[in-house]
Amino acid sequence: MAQQVRGVVARAKGDPVTVETITVPDPGPGEAVVKIQACGVCHTDLAYRDGGINDEFPFLLGHEAAGIVESIGDGVTDLEPGDYVVLNWRAVCGVCRACKKGKPQYCFDTHNATQPMTLSDGTALSPALGIGAFIEKTLVAAGQCTKVDPEAPAKVAGLLGCGVMAGLGAAVNTGGIGRGESIAVIGCGGVGDAAIAGAKLAGATTIIAVDTDPRKLKWAQDFGATHVVNPKEEDTVEAIRGYTDGNGADVVVEAVGRPETYEQAFYARDLAGTLVLVGVPTPDLKVPEIPLIDFFGRGGALKSSWYGDCLPSRDFPMYVDLYLQGRFPLDKFVTDEVSLDGVEQSFDKMHKGEVLRSVVIF
CATH class of the missing domain: 3.90.180.10 (Medium-chain alcohol dehydrogenases, catalytic domain)
Known part of the structure; x- marks a missing residue:
């Protein structure tokens, strides 16, 4: 009834x-x-x-x-x-x-x-x-x-x-972040902080949080960010390179969904690094005008992540168990x-x- x-x-x-x-x-x-x-x-x-x-x-x-x-x-x-x-x-x-x-x-x-x-x-x-x-x-x-x-x-x-799985999956599943690697996360709301927490769980040793809100940067540190960047105070790309021996991050997660932050993420990668777009853009936004030679010259992978490329039957029980173990x-x-x-x-x-x-x- x-x-x-x-x-x-x-x-x-x-x-x-x-x-x-x-x-x-x-x-x-x-x-x-x-x-x-x-x-x-x-x-x-x-x-x-x-x-x-x-x-x-x-x-x-x-x-x-x-x-x-x-x-x-x-x-x-x-x-x-x-x-x-x-x-x-x-x-x-x-x-x-x-x-x-x-x-x-x-x-x-x-x-x-x-x-x-x-x-x-x-x-x-x-x-x-x-x-x-x-x-x-x-x-x-x-x-x-x-x-x-x-x-x-x-x-x-x-x-x-939704949000937590989207973020941690963007870092772990789509980005493939691994032990000893570096990651930068642009946009530190719920999705971005989940990417940071996932990267820490996966063993990343350099975790860079980027946001214009000091409160969000503090939250990001609570989830495991080792460095923070406020674009109002310094150049995002140069700051990320500075924390990665001048190379750029192995993985950059863009959790904003804006052309300007996507461009920052593109150039903040190491050569052959991975960019993961998980921020949801509005339909009117377009890819920034990046010279085609830069796509060729930097190599690597440009990916977008839906739902953190998760498989719920596999991932949900696992992350609940990790939470109960005090690890997530x-x-x-x-x-x-x-x-x-x-x-x-x-x-x-x-x-x-x-x-x-x-x-x-x-």
Whole structure:
């Protein structure tokens, strides 16, 4: 029987979000209903609200979530009610050309629930990243549920659902940062700090944080940055080279998504170094006019990272276990806890740079 629950909705571009009654249907074949325990407030949710993703309003926001499986539909064999899960937006299909190549982290046909959740008047909602988790209970594809150790609190485990995984995966999976290597991270919000924490976990010995906000640089040091650079005070490229014996970093993670910071990242690499773009640009932005000879002459790799090139079934349980072992500081990302009614205020705090991650606690 369909349920009526409370959830956060963005009805129109730029309008403040509202908490509304939402109808959640019983799970159909291949689907599951999950009772949400906590959900992080990600910049992507703000982008949905402001029309930066698409215009398929109204949106049901929220996607960095953990909770308990309440019910499952026909054909679901790897979940059962009571399972503790982190939700993901990469439910791999298993049959596309990427999956058949043994690279499911690049699945080209990820899937979501087929039934819509609706407003009380029957209007279908577009769930953010196919999840929609600023809600007491949500309907997802069963493959979007990744079982993890229930000893990890939902307010930290859920962060692996997007921002933390995107950042640490950009450094570790996409960038391939390794023991004894150097890395620079441009932009030290939640994603950038996750890249720093991932680099430290992987054994990088020179970890350079770049940001114009002194508060964010302090946070970056808490996650393992060995050096900090404020572009308002010094030249970014020269500073990174100065901390790497004049060579540039082995890996540079660009977590801003701007042409000017991308250009800095390009030149801040060592020869044959790797640049990883994980910051999300707006559609109007273009690649800076870098001379083609510089692409040829510097070599290396220019990559972009979606979701940290993660495979949720592999990565989520591993990083939860590392957190429980005291080796990966997921709890440090949580700087604010709010109720379902506090999402709009959390967006304002995000704009002002006052929080690393707000988390909605149910």
